[in-house]
Amino acid sequence: LHPTPMLDELEKGPWPSFISGFKELAERTRKPMLRGVMDQLEYSYNTKMGYWKGGLVTVDGYGAGVITRYSMIKDKFPEATEFHTMRIQPAPGLHYNTTMMRQLCDIWEKYGSGVIALHGQTGDIMLQGIEQDKVQACFDELNQAGWDLGGAGAGMRTAVSCIGQARCENACYNNLEVHLKLLKHFVGALHRPEWNYKIKFKFSGCPNDCTNSIMRSDLAVIGTWKDAIQVEPDEVKAWIAEKGIDALVNQVINLCPTKAIALKEGEMVIDSRDCVRCMHCLNAMPKALSPGKERGISLLMGGKNTLKVGVNMGSMIVPFMKMESEEDLEAFTELTEQIIDWWDDNGLDHERIGETIERVGLKQFLEGVGMDVDINMVTRPRDNPYFKAKY
Amino acid sequence: LHPTPMLDELEKGPWPSFISGFKELAERTRKPMLRGVMDQLEYSYNTKMGYWKGGLVTVDGYGAGVITRYSMIKDKFPEATEFHTMRIQPAPGLHYNTTMMRQLCDIWEKYGSGVIALHGQTGDIMLQGIEQDKVQACFDELNQAGWDLGGAGAGMRTAVSCIGQARCENACYNNLEVHLKLLKHFVGALHRPEWNYKIKFKFSGCPNDCTNSIMRSDLAVIGTWKDAIQVEPDEVKAWIAEKGIDALVNQVINLCPTKAIALKEGEMVIDSRDCVRCMHCLNAMPKALSPGKERGISLLMGGKNTLKVGVNMGSMIVPFMKMESEEDLEAFTELTEQIIDWWDDNGLDHERIGETIERVGLKQFLEGVGMDVDINMVTRPRDNPYFKAKY
Amino acid sequence: MSSPEKKWKTVESGPHSYEEALHPVVRKNYGKWKYHEIPKPGVLKHVAESGDAIYTVRAGTPRQDTVDMVRRLCDIADKYCDGYFRFTIRNNVEFLTPRQENVELMIKELEEMGFPVGGTGSCVSSVSHTQGWLHCDIPATDASGVVKSMMDSLYHEFRHMEMPNKVRLSTSCCSINCGGQADIAVVVKHTRPPRINHDNLSMICELPKAVTRCPVAAIRPTMVNGKRSLMVDEAKCICCGACFGACPSMEINHPEHSKFAIWVGGKNSNARSKPSTMSIVAHNLPNNPPRWPEVTEAVGKILSAYKEGGRPWERVGEWINRIGWKRFFEETGLTFDEDMIDSYRHARSTFNQSAHVRF
Amino acid sequence: MSSPEKKWKTVESGPHSYEEALHPVVRKNYGKWKYHEIPKPGVLKHVAESGDAIYTVRAGTPRQDTVDMVRRLCDIADKYCDGYFRFTIRNNVEFLTPRQENVELMIKELEEMGFPVGGTGSCVSSVSHTQGWLHCDIPATDASGVVKSMMDSLYHEFRHMEMPNKVRLSTSCCSINCGGQADIAVVVKHTRPPRINHDNLSMICELPKAVTRCPVAAIRPTMVNGKRSLMVDEAKCICCGACFGACPSMEINHPEHSKFAIWVGGKNSNARSKPSTMSIVAHNLPNNPPRWPEVTEAVGKILSAYKEGGRPWERVGEWINRIGWKRFFEETGLTFDEDMIDSYRHARSTFNQSAHVRF
Ligand code: SRM
Numbered sequence A, B: 001l002h003p004t005p006m007l008d009e010l011e012k013g014p015w016p017s018f019i020s021g022f023k024e025l026a027e028r029t030r031k032p033m034l035r036g037v038m039d040q041l042e043y044s045y046n047t048k049m050g051y052w053k054g055g056l057v058t059v060d061g062y063g064a065g066v067i068t069r070y071s072m073i074k075d076k077f078p079e080a081t082e083f084h085t086m087r088i089q090p091a092p093g094l095h096y097n098t099t100m101m102r103q104l105c106d107i108w109e110k111y112g113s114g115v116i117a118l119h120g121q122t123g124d125i126m127l128q129g130i131e132q133d134k135v136q137a138c139f140d141e142l143n144q145a146g147w148d149l150g151g152a153g154a155g156m157r158t159a160v161s162c163i164g165q166a167r168c169e170n171a172c173y174n175n176l177e178v179h180l181k182l183l184k185h186f187v188g189a190l191h192r193p194e195w196n197y198k199i200k201f202k203f204s205g206c207p208n209d210c211t212n213s214i215m216r217s218d219l220a221v222i223g224t225w226k227d228a229i230q231v232e233p234d235e236v237k238a239w240i241a242e243k244g245i246d247a248l249v250n251q252v253i254n255l256c257p258t259k260a261i262a263l264k265e266g267e268m269v270i271d272s273r274d275c276v277r278c279m280h281c282l283n284a285m286p287k288a289l290s291p292g293k294e295r296g297i298s299l300l301m302g303g304k305n306t307l308k309v310g311v312n313m314g315s316m317i318v319p320f321m322k323m324e325s326e327e328d329l330e331a332f333t334e335l336t337e338q339i340i341d342w343w344d345d346n347g348l349d350h351e352r353i354g355e356t357i358e359r360v361g362l363k364q365f366l367e368g369v370g371m372d373v374d375i376n377m378v379t380r381p382r383d384n385p386y387f388k389a390k391y
Numbered sequence C, D: 001m002s003s004p005e006k007k008w009k010t011v012e013s014g015p016h017s018y019e020e021a022l023h024p025v026v027r028k029n030y031g032k033w034k035y036h037e038i039p040k041p042g043v044l045k046h047v048a049e050s051g052d053a054i055y056t057v058r059a060g061t062p063r064q065d066t067v068d069m070v071r072r073l074c075d076i077a078d079k080y081c082d083g084y085f086r087f088t089i090r091n092n093v094e095f096l097t098p099r100q101e102n103v104e105l106m107i108k109e110l111e112e113m114g115f116p117v118g119g120t121g122s123c124v125s126s127v128s129h130t131q132g133w134l135h136c137d138i139p140a141t142d143a144s145g146v147v148k149s150m151m152d153s154l155y156h157e158f159r160h161m162e163m164p165n166k167v168r169l170s171t172s173c174c175s176i177n178c179g180g181q182a183d184i185a186v187v188v189k190h191t192r193p194p195r196i197n198h199d200n201l202s203m204i205c206e207l208p209k210a211v212t213r214c215p216v217a218a219i220r221p222t223m224v225n226g227k228r229s230l231m232v233d234e235a236k237c238i239c240c241g242a243c244f245g246a247c248p249s250m251e252i253n254h255p256e257h258s259k260f261a262i263w264v265g266g267k268n269s270n271a272r273s274k275p276s277t278m279s280i281v282a283h284n285l286p287n288n289p290p291r292w293p294e295v296t297e298a299v300g301k302i303l304s305a306y307k308e309g310g311r312p313w314e315r316v317g318e319w320i321n322r323i324g325w326k327r328f329f330e331e332t333g334l335t336f337d338e339d340m341i342d343s344y345r346h347a348r349s350t351f352n353q354s355a356h357v358r359f
């Protein structure tokens, strides 16, 4: 390895160091690409500029999934000439067994650099550092082991799910299964992107939204329930006995966003009709309270980050849908297809679906996709009289 | 009187009827104008259309204060040919003694119809129904009795104050006096309007804002305080003893917008640093709590109703200013002059100051008037990185 | 208008002076009030640091008053209040006296004269309203008539304090809404683009003024019968009526197509929640003189639901924020429709960008 | 790239299947969990309706891992968890076992290997971050390096639950912010309009694409040295960098003029308050490799103030909503300036349209 004094600074301190990891890998495997990339990175640290440019590499039949990187200064760092990433879709919920993971590592070490990011922000396993001429072979071997490429470009993207029903008592639907089936359904649009821009799904089991779906997915599928919160009165009493009335008032009652909880002679009384399913009281009293029994999902649309419009959170579009049977899932799949079709027809180039809805108007969007209006879609009716209705 | 079957319907029911009032007046005074106007009004009730058009009538040296109305159908209702309104500025706080009020009535009956609106939404006494050739004489007599015309057109408008320190324990400044002096200061701009558009002041003694200043005045002067809420511990105890802990929690603690009040062993604890001076706990416990001792005003700017932009509430521009001495008032007067000058220079025709600020940007407005930025002006710093600073 | 005989030199005094209009007890305790109570509907008791108390009796008026009515009010003030009285922001009249024994006497006399005593505390106070057909040059209805009709049906609510908190109403005769926003506001809503009176237009209107007045740039210059005139792009027009104020030939008013909308949740006080703008909850209500029963009915539905379901201190908008708009529409029997979704400048900020949901 | 020898026919399977990746106890109790506890930092205990319990040990990773590291994690999973493990949304690794006795053994072994155990409950979890100079084609900095530097100083906070509530951090290497918003986000902020590389532009960029990409229409076609090129109206440009993504010749990155901004109060969960977007609280921080001390310092100030002053359950943004932005700036020592006032599309909705005020 060449000297990398800047990067070496990042080996100090208690937090695990990616630089130490790279060095260990480079020293063991002696892969020149790793040395080249570290040299170029060191150079970036010195000059405060990046030196990669994109290109186009795919695997047979696919139009996306490999992020291509060519060094802009390969004369300086010929070993860093190519450093492409393969995006790989993990299992929903990011679950692994060691057999599948070891196999993945072995294939990756065989063809690529051995650097892996677990995971990319969209949810992919990112295998970072492979040369163009090894991509197809690497992919074929991965694919035989049950792995497939993730999304990139103007199409469906890789999705993310929270751990959901695998471990969490709050999960209101089987998000792992819905994720699996929906992404299989849209797999063509993922591999061969040809829309206006990207579309991302994220699946959170409940409104705690542990996948941040509202902020970073065009289609956020969030578990919820329709009936009353389930209460275990004894556990409520035990909670109050342990923590006291002050805690009940200051940490539960007073934090309910819609004042759905009142104090009544030392007890908490939830008026479920006022509840907006924010999760707080359930989070505060996990033994005592749980979601109702009539469970399903809400669909929020239009989440995306910053570019051009500022952070845009997803908006409530489908307040409630059952998500238990095959038919439920089919109905949902159809709806999302319809929505995406509408967007593909009406959107502009590089316009996310949330931007399209804002531009044409929510009413026009609903008419376009043939959905009924629901008051849950807005925080309030309009405060200006500026519309012309069809009377 | 001619038959007015439609209007007569409005004599039914328990609420005092303006039609009965008009009839009584018309019958007693036999003023033909009253009959003509009632006939035209009856006609409007039948055709569902209005029939007045504007014109221009003023008094010597003034450019505003008389709202001119000519009948568009004077052939039908010649008695209604002219029906002008004189806007008269009352005393701040809408206080009267019977001597001044009887005098006003007498003058008005002498020259005009005898119809009075107490009060117009902007705060004027509206003397409704006078002919052009009587306006000057009527005004002269009113003026000798201490009355002056109110505002109209693109200038300073008549102001409104709540009852303030005259009766209210919440009043944080002498709003009647400030109202009086400021409006005297701007009296030229009120009588001879020559700005882009109107400017309205309203003066509320505290954030309860009993004048609705935030919604309907360009310059809302709202009393407030800087230090801690004053607490009478015994009265708090008495309140709790009378109403109970549940009421304390559900009606006071849980309604504080910033959770500045906590429950601690059956007592309420206000953390004044978290208080935003919303008034609620003071309203709920008037004997126990009162505003702090370091009192003054906040200035909110840009309130106006609906036209073109939708309801636009005033925004916090001056979070705090003392308003006790002559110097305080002078400083405030200067500031408002400066602000109005800026607006007059930078506003478009028919653009209220709130619209101008929104169009050019708050930062640019502050630079324009030479004010420092204060975090109280906004609910939060920006959520997008889209600015180019001077570094 | 300047008359040769004029002798009086105008004094530009601005507002009338107020000190002479204050009751001596008020003057004495000015700025030194300590707390208040509301002993009964229509009556306030304010206690000063000095120990002095002043009693206020409040009564409703039609606002469209006459010298006769006002003189009767003066009589009361002379008889019971040492010659002082005032009006409130909402057109109610107030009589202040330090003598408690006068309170009941005044109430009796006022009610006998037809002035209902009330309007304090958690009640429905008088309606702030506007000129209408009686005087304005751009009205589509008569606010005073609508208000009289509504208040007849809310007479009990004015005189009792049975609401969760104060209820403020307003009524306006065009979309400009001089009446202002309120807990419940009744406002004219134009439903069609203006018809253009081309004959008048070129004569009486400044064309560029009307063009720039339109917030959505729907007005364009054109030629009609060889004269310069204007045309409206009806697809763009949002029926705001702004052009009509600039140019009477942009005829926005229509006996059938100018309707009423009902708005709720306007709140101007800073108590608890921040001031909030009102939301539309009904439109296309007919403009139906002389009693506008449809308006009274809709307002009545809202008030019954609020009275029934609101908690202490909740203003109408706060009540709705707690129970949710969904239940608001259910409980009032009104219907939410797609036109109630905001589509104007800051529409995105009304989208429900959360998973907070109500069923 | 298609190779003649290819024998394997691609299976477009999409995500990997998950059932085989679930621990048998997880599979058995799937969808039937009852409640959870956090016995200590980095450890979760979930109890199922069946009475089964599963213990989770969570540890931090650098995210930029290697096959060597991953194999070491597999070793742990084989030894203590029957061969199963998973990752969290925030790049932490989780080991699930029904055997309570394995918990402490795992903690010991993981920490010895350099993987800190923690990241649960009211702590500072790992930072979601992005590619940076290591891989992206448009970065102004190296997110991984910034994160390593920050987490060194927050090591204690990751391993203890001493915060009022969860703290989520993110770091992004350009304004696009692939890292997403968070309680505290460190994001590159461009401070100058792009310089245009006219030589490259005509060769490698689609001109109309760059023109339409600009949200404020600051880009105009022009001719430079006889070739079609673009120019930027610098008065309009808001330094968003959108054009750079469309056209590498719009060079927005600069070693000195691409800076850092710090953002706070981003919240994505629906717990209590609605999800909220984050707000800028510092900008013009230098891009200072290899350890970016200015960034770590600013983040540290915010975290100390929050740790000190936050109440149970208050996320950073909720804490600020209670204490107010004024005190936030005072207590963190950061400075509010006029550029932090929103000036973008919905700026008006950030004005303080109330008399709610803090001193
Ligand atoms: C007399 C009057 C001021 C004036 O100079 O005219 C007035 C007087 C008082 N107001 Fe007011 N308010 C008056 C109009 C208003 C208005 C404006 C309006 O009515 O258009 C508002 C804002 C309404 C809004 O938000 O849209 C107003 C919002 C309040 C509030 C806050 C209510 C709330 O919870 O939101 C209080 C606090 C309270 O009720 O304890 C208050 C409290 C009071 C107190 C109790 C203050 C005091 O300690 O003396 C006074 C008696 C109130 C009562 O009637 O119960 N006053 N008050 C106005 C009477 C109007 C009427 O005749 O009905």
Ligand code: SRM
Pocket: B054, B067, B085, B087, B119, B120, B121, B122, B123, B124, B125, B126, B150, B158, B200, B215, B216, B217, B303, B304, B305, B306, B307, B308, B352, C129, C130, C131, C135, C136, C137, C138, C176, C177, C178, C179, C180, C245
């Ligand atoms: C008389 C009055 C209604 C009433 O019956 O009380 C009134 C009546 C008119 N208003 Fe108003 N406004 C009256 C208070 C208001 C208020 C309330 C207030 O001042 O507190 C508002 C809302 C607050 C505001 O200033 O925005 C108000 C917002 C308007 C607007 C819309 C302004 C805007 O920027 O959106 C206009 C239109 C205009 O100015 O072009 C307007 C215009 C008018 C005109 C001049 C109509 C016109 O353009 O020809 C009306 C004259 C009617 C007449 O025949 O007398 N009036 N107007 C009120 C004035 C009486 C007084 O002097 O005391």
Ligand code: SRM
Pocket: A093, A161, A162, A163, A164, A167, A168, A169, A170, A208, A209, A210, A211, A212, A283, A284, D036, D038, D044, D087, D088, D089, D090, D091, D092, D119, D120, D121, D122, D125, D126, D128, D165, D166, D168, D182, D183, D266, D267, D268, D269, D270, D271, D313, D315
């Ligand atoms: C493992 C993980 C899901 C996954 O599939 O990967 C997860 C798991 C749990 N989350 Fe989460 N959350 C996870 C990311 C998130 C995220 C997203 C993120 O971190 O980027 C959020 C949204 C953050 C935001 O608002 O920006 C999130 C918001 C919550 C909340 C709401 C917190 C709040 O008060 O705002 C809860 C409720 C709670 O803490 O009791 C929660 C609760 C939980 C519980 C207690 C649910 C349960 O009963 O099992 C789990 C253990 C939490 C713990 O660590 O204390 N989880 N949780 C994620 C762990 C991330 C990590 O390694 O640090």
Ligand code: SRM
Pocket: A054, A067, A085, A087, A119, A120, A121, A122, A123, A124, A125, A126, A150, A158, A200, A215, A216, A217, A303, A304, A305, A306, A307, A308, A352, D129, D130, D131, D135, D136, D137, D138, D176, D177, D178, D179, D180, D245
């Ligand atoms: C790799 C990754 C960051 C990471 O290190 O984790 C990433 C990297 C890039 N993102 Fe991203 N984004 C990544 C997750 C995100 C996320 C988070 C998410 O998906 O949850 C977002 C915010 C959410 C969203 O979708 O808005 C995100 C918002 C963007 C945007 C802005 C989109 C917008 O509409 O505002 C762009 C720009 C674009 O698409 O033109 C972008 C573009 C890019 C590009 C393709 C830059 C470019 O245009 O050339 C980056 C390629 C870097 C590389 O060399 O690999 N990336 N990007 C993440 C994908 C890994 C994966 O597949 O798992």
Ligand code: SF4
Pocket: A162, A163, A164, A165, A168, A169, A170, A171, A172, A204, A205, A206, A207, A208, A209, A210, A211
């Ligand atoms: S989103 Fe809800 S269901 Fe999913 S892990 Fe978080 S708390 Fe559990």
Ligand code: SF4
Pocket: A255, A256, A257, A258, A259, A260, A261, A270, A274, A275, A276, A277, A278, A279, A280, A281, A282, D272
């Ligand atoms: S889930 Fe949220 S909204 Fe519902 S009762 Fe609990 S705290 Fe209130």
Ligand code: SF4
Pocket: B162, B163, B164, B165, B168, B169, B170, B171, B172, B204, B205, B206, B207, B208, B209, B210, B211
């Ligand atoms: S605004 Fe405040 S000071 Fe004025 S009357 Fe109302 S409560 Fe009293």
Ligand code: SF4
Pocket: B255, B256, B257, B258, B259, B260, B261, B270, B274, B275, B276, B277, B278, B279, B280, B281, B282, C272
């Ligand atoms: S005045 Fe309002 S913000 Fe201040 S403590 Fe009382 S209720 Fe809370």
Ligand code: SF4
Pocket: C130, C131, C132, C136, C137, C138, C139, C140, C172, C173, C174, C175, C176, C177, C178, C179
């Ligand atoms: S609301 Fe409209 S019609 Fe009524 S008085 Fe005001 S401007 Fe005239």
Ligand code: SF4
Pocket: C193, C194, C213, C214, C215, C216, C217, C218, C219, C232, C236, C237, C238, C239, C240, C241, C242, C243, C244, C250, C252
């Ligand atoms: S009514 Fe309003 S939108 Fe329509 S043309 Fe006139 S000004 Fe324009």
Ligand code: SF4
Pocket: D130, D131, D132, D136, D137, D138, D139, D140, D172, D173, D174, D175, D176, D177, D178, D179
């Ligand atoms: S934040 Fe910007 S520079 Fe960093 S990975 Fe994402 S697109 Fe690339």
Ligand code: SF4
Pocket: D193, D194, D213, D214, D215, D216, D217, D218, D219, D232, D236, D237, D238, D239, D240, D241, D242, D243, D244, D250, D252
């Ligand atoms: S940086 Fe943004 S605002 Fe500036 S020219 Fe490029 S796209 Fe336009």
